[in-house]
Amino acid sequence: xxxxxxxxxxxxxxxxxxxxxxxxxxxxxxxxxxxxxxxxxxxxxxxxxxxxxxxxxxxxxxxxxxxxxxxxxxxxxxxxxxxxxxxxxxxxxxxxxxxxxxxxxxxxxxxxxxxxxxxxxxxxxxxxxxxxxxxxxxxxxxxxxxxxxxxxxxxxxxxxxxxxxxxxxxxxxxxxxxxxxxxxxxxxxxxxxxxxxxxxxxxxxxxxxxxxxxxxxxxxxxxxxxxxxxxxxxxxxxxxxxxxxxxxxxxxxxxxxxxxxxxxxxxxxxxxxxxxxxxxxxxxxxxxxxxxxxxxxxxxxxxxxxxxxxxxxxxxxxxxxxxxxxxxxxxxxxxxxxxxxxxxxxxxxxxxxxxxxxxxxxxxxxxxxxxxxxx
Amino acid sequence: xxxxxxxxxxxxxxxxxxxxxxxxxxxxxxxxxxxxxxxxxxxxxxxxxxxxxxxxxxxxxxxxxxxxxxxxxxxxxxxxxxxxxxxxxxxxxxxxxxxxxxxxxxxxxxxxxxxxxxxxxxxxxxxxxxxxxxxxxxxxxxxxxxxxxxxxxxxxxxxxxxxxxxxxxxxxxxxxxxxxxxxxxxxxxxxxxxxxxxxxxxxxxxxxxxxxxxxxxxxxxxxxxxxxxxxxxxxxxxxxxxxxxxxxxxxxxxxxxxxxxxxxxxxxxxxxxxxxxxxxxxxxxxxxxxxxxxxxxxxxxxxxxxxxxxxxxxxxxxxxxxxxxxx
Ligand SMILES: Cc1ncc(C[n+]2csc(CCOP(=O)(O)OP(=O)(O)O)c2C)c(N)n1
Ligand SMILES: [Mg+2]
Numbered sequence: 001x002x003x004x005x006x007x008x009x010x011x012x013x014x015x016x017x018x019x020x021x022x023x024x025x026x027x028x029x030x031x032x033x034x035x036x037x038x039x040x041x042x043x044x045x046x047x048x049x050x051x052x053x054x055x056x057x058x059x060x061x062x063x064x065x066x067x068x069x070x071x072x073x074x075x076x077x078x079x080x081x082x083x084x085x086x087x088x089x090x091x092x093x094x095x096x097x098x099x100x101x102x103x104x105x106x107x108x109x110x111x112x113x114x115x116x117x118x119x120x121x122x123x124x125x126x127x128x129x130x131x132x133x134x135x136x137x138x139x140x141x142x143x144x145x146x147x148x149x150x151x152x153x154x155x156x157x158x159x160x161x162x163x164x165x166x167x168x169x170x171x172x173x174x175x176x177x178x179x180x181x182x183x184x185x186x187x188x189x190x191x192x193x194x195x196x197x198x199x200x201x202x203x204x205x206x207x208x209x210x211x212x213x214x215x216x217x218x219x220x221x222x223x224x225x226x227x228x229x230x231x232x233x234x235x236x237x238x239x240x241x242x243x244x245x246x247x248x249x250x251x252x253x254x255x256x257x258x259x260x261x262x263x264x265x266x267x268x269x270x271x272x273x274x275x276x277x278x279x280x281x282x283x284x285x286x287x288x289x290x291x292x293x294x295x296x297x298x299x300x301x302x303x304x305x306x307x308x309x310x311x312x313x314x315x316x317x318x319x320x321x322x323x324x325x326x327x328x329x330x331x332x333x334x335x336x337x338x339x340x341x342x343x344x345x346x347x348x349x350x351x352x353x354x355x356x357x358x359x360x361x362x363x364x365x366x367x368x369x370x371x372x373x374x375x
Numbered sequence: 376x377x378x379x380x381x382x383x384x385x386x387x388x389x390x391x392x393x394x395x396x397x398x399x400x401x402x403x404x405x406x407x408x409x410x411x412x413x414x415x416x417x418x419x420x421x422x423x424x425x426x427x428x429x430x431x432x433x434x435x436x437x438x439x440x441x442x443x444x445x446x447x448x449x450x451x452x453x454x455x456x457x458x459x460x461x462x463x464x465x466x467x468x469x470x471x472x473x474x475x476x477x478x479x480x481x482x483x484x485x486x487x488x489x490x491x492x493x494x495x496x497x498x499x500x501x502x503x504x505x506x507x508x509x510x511x512x513x514x515x516x517x518x519x520x521x522x523x524x525x526x527x528x529x530x531x532x533x534x535x536x537x538x539x540x541x542x543x544x545x546x547x548x549x550x551x552x553x554x555x556x557x558x559x560x561x562x563x564x565x566x567x568x569x570x571x572x573x574x575x576x577x578x579x580x581x582x583x584x585x586x587x588x589x590x591x592x593x594x595x596x597x598x599x600x601x602x603x604x605x606x607x608x609x610x611x612x613x614x615x616x617x618x619x620x621x622x623x624x625x626x627x628x629x630x631x632x633x634x635x636x637x638x639x640x641x642x643x644x645x646x647x648x649x650x651x652x653x654x655x656x657x658x659x660x661x662x663x664x665x666x667x668x669x670x671x672x673x674x675x676x677x678x679x680x681x682x683x684x685x686x687x688x689x690x691x692x693x694x695x696x697x698x699x700x701x702x
Contacts, residue, residue: 082499082678134499134677145501145676161503162461163433196432197464224433226409232432298409354679364672 029239032253032283036310039256043319046258055325056334058100058257062092062313064338065116068125071342072115072132076292080349081132085146086113090287093312094219096120097260098187098280101268107155107177107186109170112147113219114159117189122154125345130352137352141359155184163224164190164197167216171203174214178275185271186214187264192281193224195238204245204279213271215264216247216279219254221286226298239281247279254284255310287311376559382552384526385415388533389453391562393423396451399537402429402438403455403492412457413493413552439465439490443472443542446488453537456492459546460504465490466511473542474517489536491545494522495587495637496685498550502673505681507586507638512544513615513647519543519568520614524589526556528612531566539568548587571618573625577607580631580695583622583648585611588635588667588686595691604699614644619651626652630661631698635691640668662698667691 047055069089075081088095091113099108099120110117118128123139131138132146139151149159157173160166170188177184194200195218207214218238222229229236242249248270252263260282267278285307289296320326326334379387393399405412407420407430420428431438435456442452456462462469469490476486495507513520519541523529529547536543574589575596584592589610596606607625611617626632632652634645649664670684696702 083497083676084500084504131676134679140676142677143501143675143680145499147503148501148676161501162464165503193433196434198434198436225412226405227430227432231408231430355675355677357679357683360670360675360680360683361672 029237029249029251031251032259039253039315040319043256043258043315044323046262047319047323047325050258052325054100055320058096058261059316059320059326060334060338061096061120062257062316063334064125064341065092065096065119066313067338067342068119068129068345069115071346072129073288073292075132075346081146082134083145083147084112085132085292086290087288087292088113088116088286090307090311091219091221091254091284092116093257093260093316094217094254094282094284095189097257098189098217098264101261101264102185102187105155106184107157107170107173108189109157109166109173109186110159110189111163111166111191111194112159112161113191114149114189115146118149118151118156118159121151121156123149123151123156125341126348127151129345129349133349133352134354135349135352136355136359137348141363142355143359143363164194164199166190167194167197167199167203170216171207171212171214174207174212174277175210178212183272184213185268187217188214189217189219191224192218192220192222192229192238193227193232194218195241196233204242204247204277207277208245208247211275212277213275214277215267215271216277217264218279218281219284220281221284223286223290223299225290225294228298237281239279242279247277249279249281252280252282254282255312255315257312257316376557378555379526379558380552381523381526381529381547381554381556382413382415384530384556384558385533385547386417386419387558387560388530388537389416390419390422392534392537393419393427395562397427398449399451399453400427400429401453401455402431402442404431404433404457406430406455411455413549415547415552416455435461435464436468440468440472442488442490443468443476443486446486447476447484451487451537453489453491456490458497458504458549459492459494459508460506462490462492463508469512469518469542469544470515474515477541478517485540486542487540489533489543489545491533491536492547493549493552494546495548496550496669496674496681499676499678499681501676505674507636507669509544509546509614510638510643513644517542518615520546521568521612522546522548522586522614523612524548524551524574524584524586524610526554527558528566528572528610530558531564532568532612534565535568538565543568546586550587554590566612569613569616569618571609571611571621573607573621574610575606575608577605577629579605579629580633580699581607581609581622581625581629582633582635582691582695583609583611584635585614585644587637588691591686591688592635592691594688595695598688598692599695602696602701604695604701606695611648617648617651619648619655622648623652623656626656627659630659631695632660633665633667633691633694633698635667635686635694637669637685639671640666641671643668662700665694665698667694
């Protein structure tokens with residue numbers, strides 16, 4: 001897949017101060033090919049470059065978050081989980097592909113659709129499930145819920161509920177890492193509908209202006225709640241918008257986990273070495289409703305089924321099988337292991353106590369002040 | 376008269392006013408094709424068309440400001456926030472533009488606009504999606520702030536808000552959309568802004584309650600009646616301008632007052648009401664003004680903590696007993 005640089009008219013040849021991914025100017029950033037055969041071929045090629053443990057690790061994680069969320073949906077239906085619960089089913093290749101390309105000490109921030117990112121970033125399924133249950137053992141002590149997972153240990157800086165709210169935050173995290181002179185990078189995940197918020201545009205401008213090592217990953221699942229991208233965005237090639245800020249950008253096939261991984265790796269290199277931001281537009285699809293209470297009549301069953309043919313887990317499994325990375329028995333072993341992991345998470349959540357009543361008043365301030373106290 | 380839900384009453388108000396005045400249009404996220412995230416705008420797109428009922432991108436600051444501009448140029452926009460939590464992104468346009476335009480243009484540019492949507496606590500949606508922010512808007516001269524507690528009030532007040540020539544913040548309560556009540560079907564039925572309603576008459580104590588706290592106050596009054604305490608329940612309905620006279624009249628009769636609200640206590644609506652009572656009816660008070668407010672913390676997700684954060688009937692009963700020196 002070729003990647004194109006921004007329109008060069010205002011740039012001197014060889015000027016390295018702007019992000020250039022390719023020398024050929026003026027051409028459109030390529031869309032990912034959705035041709036099944038081409039995708040398979042590309043995946044095979046990528047596969048051959050990776051060791052078995054990595055491949056198995058990625059696959060295992062994809063299955064884990066899928067089964068985890070299926071279980072969460074069940075728990076929601078039986079009233080164990082409340083509020084909003086936004087499932088990620090169908091989009092797993094994005095979070096897992098991208099996060100597989102970074103280090104443990106790198107940062108990630110997301111929207112409210114973040115169970116998979118949290119787990120991929122290294123949070124335990126136990127702490128995520130317990131948070132969904134609103135229990136004391138949850139990663140945010142039961143105070144945050146589905147939309148607000150956090151874990152300082154693994155530099156997962158949250159689940160955010162306001163569309164686009166996390167984009168300036170991630171930009172600030174990248175600012176801090178550069179300020180401190182570390183080589184950490186920040187992944188910032190958001191939906192395509194967030195691109196219409198000013199916060200997105202303001203952040204991209206600052207990130208390129210100040211050369212911040214932030215990787216903006218737009219998970220374009222084509223809908224913001226019941227509104228399709230076409231009904232909400234005048235110009236829908238999101239990666240192309242990067243030109244307005246001279247930020248490097250790529251379109252990525254979000255159903256191909258290794259394609260996401262590779263694109264992220266390229267962005268990571270740019271960020272670590274040169275403190276440069278990147279915008280990745282990752283084309284994906286959500287198989288379930290926007291949240292658990294979505295009647296879904298803004299799209300057809302047929303449309304969903306068409307995308308389900310490119311289920312990222314099935315696609316990856318097929319390549320692994322064809323290339324002989326995993327045998328049928330090994331696939332089964334992974335399923336069994338995952339089942340056990342999910343059961344353990346549910347058990348942990350069930351057993352975890354409710355937050356104590358005093359917790360209502362803790363964590364409001366890091367430094368609670370007793371008014372009038374002078375020393 | 377028919378018994379309808381709050382949701383239906385609001386829908387009727389929108390429909391009737393849009394049919395009445397073609398300069399009224401409705402804009403917001405998911406208001407048209409999806410018929411509203413809470414189905415308040417059901418059927419409007421089909422009946423009125425996409426010139427009048429408009430789905431927006433998720434871009435609150437932009438469409439709030441667009442609404443203000445359209446109002447300056449002669450239209451009467453109704454801007455729906457999917458919830459008032461997201462109005463926070465639009466506060467610049469609401470406060471710096473809508474609230475001040477008439478004044479800073481020396482009376483030349485009025486801004487007849489309604490910003491409406493659900494507000495207050497919802498069910499277990501945690502800190503960013505569950506907050507009562509009426510005191511913010513009430514702070515600003517130039518804005519009017521309305522909070523209905525019954526379907527009839529919702530309909531009558533929304534119609535008045537749409538007909539009003541000033542920016543009106545119209546806050547519905549997310550938990551109350553399904554509440555039912557009798558509502559007039561006369562298209563000329565309106566309820567004036569700035570008039571409080573006595574929801575229940577009583578002689579021993581006054582409970583001032585708005586929005587979600589009104590049904591709770593009424594339940595508390597039932598409980599207290601059993602205990603021999605007769606409560607008067609007053610719903611200001613409009614927070615700005617505030618019908619303080621109706622409240623004072625009641626306080627002068629009962630000599631005791633409890634103000635119930637789901638919002639945070641600090642610098643809030645109850646502080647203002649309490650202060651005005653102290654200034655103007657101090658000599659009539661037999662006990663200090665007592666407030667019952669939401670916990671002074673962001674809203675937690677866990678169900679048990681959420682229950683502790685939102686005031687209920689028990690707290691109102693206890694507060695009334697306290698001002699009546701019964702405990
Ligand atoms: C500022 C703001 N406006 C509206 C909402 C309500 N809302 C929650 S998710 C959503 C759709 C967002 O779509 P997208 O960004 O594409 O992410 P996706 O849900 O598809 O992952 C909306 C409108 C919100 N949370 N925040
Ligand atoms: Mg989307």
